[in-house]
Amino acid sequence: MQTNILHWRVYFAVGNGTILLKNGTLIDGTGRAPIHNVTIEVIHGRFGSITQYDAGNQTINENVQEIDLNGLVILPGFIHAHAHTSFKYLQNEPLHGYHKEYLAACLKEGITTIRDEGMTTNATIDDVITHTNGLDPLSFPRIITSGKVFTAPGGYGGQEPIGVGSAEEARLKVREVLTQGVHFIKTALEDGYDPSTFGMPKLNQEVLEAICREAGEMGAYVSAHVTSAHNLQILVNAGINDAAHMIYDRLDDSLIRQMNDKNIRIIPTLTVLQMFQDKFGAPLLAQGMDNVRRFVEAGGEIGLGDDFVEEESPWYRLGMPWEEIRLLGETGLTPMQIITAATLNGAKICNLSHELGTVETGKKADLFVIDGDPLHDINNLRKVKFVMKDGNLLFP
The missing domain is CATH 3.20.20.140 (Metal-dependent hydrolases)
Structure with missing residues (x-):
């Protein structure tokens, strides 16, 4: 099931389900350059695979919540x-x-x-x-x-x-x-x-x-x-x-x-x-x-x-x-x-770099998504579209 984030403003607790965040720009927290067209898998409250999006290799799965970010920016919580x-x-x-x-x-x-x-x-x-x-x-x-x-x-x-x-x-x-x-x-x-x-x-x-x-x-x-x-x-x-x-x-x-x-x-x-x-x-x-x-x-x-x-x-x-x-x-x-x-x-x-701080496979799925490039203007961090904590989507 795929959802366009621009038209979804509800609270969604995923529990043990799976979410795919697609077509986003990732600033992963490490200081590396942003990654465009990224797909992030969130499963059991943690980050799964993190890949660059390829529309030709996507499998439709009704048990997976797919969210198309349309180029929005993803940052670690x-x-x-x-x-x-x-x-x-x-x-x-x-x-x-x-x-x-x-x-x-x-x-x-x-x-x-x-x-x-x-x-x-x-x-x-x-x-x-x-x-x-x-x-x-x-x-x-x-x-x-x-x-x-x-x-x-x-x-x-x-x-x-x-x-x-x-x-x-x-x-x-x-x-x-x-x-x-x-x-x-x-x-x-x-x-x-x-x-x-x-x-x-x-x-x-x-x-x-x-x-x-x-x-x-x-x-x-x-x-x-x-x-x-x-x-x-x-x-x-x-x-x-x-x-x-x-x-x-x-x-x-x-x-x-x-x-x-x-x-x-x-x-x-x-x-x-x-x-x-x-x-x-x-x-x-x-x-x-x-x-x-x-x-x-x-x-x-x-x-x-x-x-x-x-x-x-x-x-x-x-x-x-x-x-x-x-x-x-x-x-x-x-x-x-x-x-x-x-x-x-x-x-x-916090002595928690093994669990938090970056968007990397295996870490707790904490992130927030914004509209705008914060590297161009740090104030774009104010434009929050939604927050995720432990794999749960929390919408303003």
Whole structure:
């Protein structure tokens, strides 16, 4: 059965059935040039064969849902690598659960996976795991969550972070929360960026190394909140997997080389620097953009994320982080580099590149289809025709 996508605007959950997406242009997330006239098989929620379309070799099968894309562009589902989606404060009121309006808006605009960078309320790890597992997979992106932030007792990290005072305590708590079901570990090394954070206790090198070592032995990654170069150096030496922000001062070339040698990635969150500059006159953005430019030019890999907590115009919105995309473009990144940051690199940051991030045979069938070439104009990403998650078609 064949359907013309231009005339189909219904929701279709494929379950264990098969879909053929035909006659599309594929930007597969790897950074390679687009493939035209492509046919993608989706079976049992994963990508099957991916071939260039040949009308003479198509077999009619009533058990297969065929969709003619008429040249529309296919991209992997985007990965938002730094957001706060649950157990936080909205307009100074605690949110006990997930910000579902935000999640739904993200999925509708092509974000199929979100990495939640830490809860800030006094809820428990069990609370966040229960709510995460209870999310409707057909209504919201998949969530990769860290739960609470690991910090020194009384240190930076929300209302009730996990304070650890020794290497042994750190190892035990890392094992405990990973066993409970969080997907990765979040830690912080912060000198303070406003009066409420100045002078907070910080983790020492031994404890940070213990956190990273224990997480690694359990197959989990460690993400670190950091805003200064000297703290980033400590964290890189300790063995983190990514920096959750671009630092506010200069990122030295030697540290860039060390991070690249260790495959340590950065989520720039330039939107935060733009917001600080606009609201408080903090002259941070130019240095942050220069750091991103030099990091990428040296071969460093970045993800896409804006540190979303709540909607605050014009910096933060429900859905795709358009301000972050704009700022990355102004930094000098090409549309292809931005797309790769949001797909392959995001999957690497989430430790899920074997399952997500690119349109390749065997991976989870996450994608979205747009009308227009995003390599010519990145704003064409706004023209979403439909989204697919785990092989299920979800139409705006």
